[in-house]
Amino acid sequence: MADREQLAALLARTAEGDERAFQELYAATSAQLYALLLRILRNPEQARDALQDAYVRVWQKADTYAPDRGAPLTWLLSIARYRALDVLRRKRPEVAMPEEPDMMATLLEDEQALSPLEENENQQSLDAIQECLKTLPAQQRDSVLLAYYEGLTHQELAQRLDAPLGTVKSWIRRGLLRLRECLAERAS
Amino acid sequence: MISQERDDNLVLEAGEYVLGTLEPEARAAFEQRLETDPAARRELAYWEQRLGNLGLALEPVEPPADVWEEVSRTISFKDSTSVSPTPVPRHVQAPAANKLRFWRGAAIAASVVAMVLGAMLLTQPTYHRGYGEPDPPHAYTSIVYDDPTGTGWLVTAWAGDDEMQVVALGDYNVPEGKELRAWLKPENGEPIPLGAWPHQKGGYNVSLSRSTVQKMSSKAKLMVSMEDAEATDQAGSTLPGKVMWSAPILAQTG
Numbered sequence: 001m002a003d004r005e006q007l008a009a010l011l012a013r014t015a016e017g018d019e020r021a022f023q024e025l026y027a028a029t030s031a032q033l034y035a036l037l038l039r040i041l042r043n044p045e046q047a048r049d050a051l052q053d054a055y056v057r058v059w060q061k062a063d064t065y066a067p068d069r070g071a072p073l074t075w076l077l078s079i080a081r082y083r084a085l086d087v088l089r090r091k092r093p094e095v096a097m098p099e100e101p102d103m104m105a106t107l108l109e110d111e112q113a114l115s116p117l118e119e120n121e122n123q124q125s126l127d128a129i130q131e132c133l134k135t136l137p138a139q140q141r142d143s144v145l146l147a148y149y150e151g152l153t154h155q156e157l158a159q160r161l162d163a164p165l166g167t168v169k170s171w172i173r174r175g176l177l178r179l180r181e182c183l184a185e186r187a188s
Numbered sequence: 189m190i191s192q193e194r195d196d197n198l199v200l201e202a203g204e205y206v207l208g209t210l211e212p213e214a215r216a217a218f219e220q221r222l223e224t225d226p227a228a229r230r231e232l233a234y235w236e237q238r239l240g241n242l243g244l245a246l247e248p249v250e251p252p253a254d255v256w257e258e259v260s261r262t263i264s265f266k267d268s269t270s271v272s273p274t275p276v277p278r279h280v281q282a283p284a285a286n287k288l289r290f291w292r293g294a295a296i297a298a299s300v301v302a303m304v305l306g307a308m309l310l311t312q313p314t315y316h317r318g319y320g321e322p323d324p325p326h327a328y329t330s331i332v333y334d335d336p337t338g339t340g341w342l343v344t345a346w347a348g349d350d351e352m353q354v355v356a357l358g359d360y361n362v363p364e365g366k367e368l369r370a371w372l373k374p375e376n377g378e379p380i381p382l383g384a385w386p387h388q389k390g391g392y393n394v395s396l397s398r399s400t401v402q403k404m405s406s407k408a409k410l411m412v413s414m415e416d417a418e419a420t421d422q423a424g425s426t427l428p429g430k431v432m433w434s435a436p437i438l439a440q441t442g
Contacts, residue, residue, distance in 0.1 A: 030251050031251065032248045052262075055255075077243035098410050125237075125238075128238075147208060147209050148242050162204075172207070176203035179203075
């Protein structure tokens with residue numbers, strides 16, 4: 001995996017229309033984006049199409065990337081995730097509901113689940129949000145993680161967590177605010 | 189205290205936008221806000237970055253090799269200058285490469301515009317010109333582009349015709365009880381209602397009066413607004429409500 005500076009340089013060259021740089025960027029990052037798309041969409045064909053869409057979008061939007069928008073890889077992941085959310089919105093209400101209630105906790109606790117990224121900054125950023133998520137009450141944490149990794153709406157979260165809609169909305173909001181506070185504390 | 193509440197609201201709106209849990213109407217409102225509010229854009233970037241880190245917790249999975257081939261074919265615009273049995277990528281039809289290069293560095297949406305123009309050129313009717321025949325009619329084209337979603341509309345109207353062709357390049361999420369409506373805004377004068385505007389992917393014909401077509405020019409603009417469906421079901425308002433997009437019109441000759 002290329003480091004942040006390498007990816008930023010590839011993105012900059014991509015923004016100038018350098019297809020070779022774009023290919024290198026794809027080679028360095030597509031496996032991470034595909035993993036996220038598979039996780040959200042749970043359908044290889046849809047994940048494949050979304051990945052394709054995402055990189056076409058990256059090609060189109062590469063000139064809008066700026067370092068102050070964060071690490072290149074998380075910027076790319078955001079683009080991919082928005083594509084996945086679009087797919088989910090189009091195919092509702094028949095969105096699949098996997099029955100894996102403990103998977104969220106696994107993602108936080110199982111060190112083996114972490115990607116083998118060597119890049120320290122990415123790892124530190126991941127550590128920060130994972131540590132902060134652990135400080136949230138379980139319902140808040142699960143709500144945020146289910147929304148992130150499965151793209152669930154408030155209504156779907158309410159069904160999955162067997163809780164009233166208003167309660168779920170409150171969990172999300174409180175979870176985000178607490179997360180914001182915790183991340184700010186760690187950064188200071 | 190009030191400003192603290194306001195900040196929290198922004199934190200939540202941006203956070204939920206990134207998570208994807210905002211209701212469609214709130215999502216559309218936040219996207220509008222992003223266009224004008226730097227604080228909203230900063231907050232969005234904050235959450236994209238922080239929550240985006242969660243994607244790093246997943247074990248990478250190599251995608252099928254043909255994904256890159258498709259991406260490459262889409263952006264390289266190979267086989268683009270003629271109609272070919274080669275399957276065109278489903279996302280866009282391809283313009284000539286030199287056109288892409290020209291547009292690409294120009295602006296955020298430039299490459300999309302180039303692709304749309306390319307698609308337009310490939311799909312325009314052909315006018316055969318011969319001795320004694322009148323010049324081809326003028327055409328008016330416009331591209332309405334929604335940057336946050338990447339959705340766009342390609343519009344072509346022919347002088348002397350009484351309808352315009354609209355190609356919606358994707359689905360645009362319209363909140364329940366709302367609808368999109370189009371307007372022609374002449375250089376001087378009030379907007380002229382053009383009627384309902386499609387929000388689902390596909391090709392459409394929108395009827396126009398001849399007098400409306402005559403008011404089209406490169407100095408006019410095409411506007412699309414979000415209206416209450418109930419209000420527009422009635423007599424129809426004479427002025428747009430919330431203008432979502434305003435796009436220039438290109439007059440083509442020959």
